[in-house]
Amino acid sequence: MTTILVLNGPNLGRLGTREPEVYGSETLADIGERLQASVPDDVVIELRQTDDEGELIGWIHEAVDRRVPVVINPAAFTHYSYALRDAAAQLKTAGVPLVEVHLSNPHARETFRHTSVISGVATGVIAGFGSDSYRLAVDWLLRSPS
Ligand code: DQA
Secondary structure, three states: OEEEEEEEOOOHHHOOOOOHHHHOOOOHHHHHHHHHHHOOOOEEEEEEEOOOHHHHHHHHHHHHHHOOOEEEEOHHHHHOOHHHHHHHHHHHHHOOOEEEEEOOOHHHOOHHHHOOOOHHHOOEEEEOOOOHHHHHHHHHHHHOOO
């Protein structure tokens, strides 16, 4: 059994109604269902969302301890959470992959979105493909040597 943690930061629980012209009309639950349907039966997608920085950091610590690969959309924390970056760095040290994903392409948006404090400790970054960003990240994790 392979487990992948798919972690989501603030306001992503509002997908579906939140700025659909930017983020699409799927809810996070829709994205999770499509992801689970796209993977083999022995792969478990654990999809979680929080608006709380400390809770998100706790989930990264859990991933380090369980050695579970992570797909994370840190949402606005991407741009300023050094605490989340320091947590993600522990995954890098442990050799556990973390893929940063975004629904939109932050580089084509406001200037404050052009900086990610997470990317420097991520294994890779996928942005701008809507909910397919998550699927591409999971596809890569399943094909990468672990
Ligand atoms: C986002 C981009 C961030 O800039 C923003 O704060 C989000 C969502 C995305 O998925 O495109 O909440 O991470």
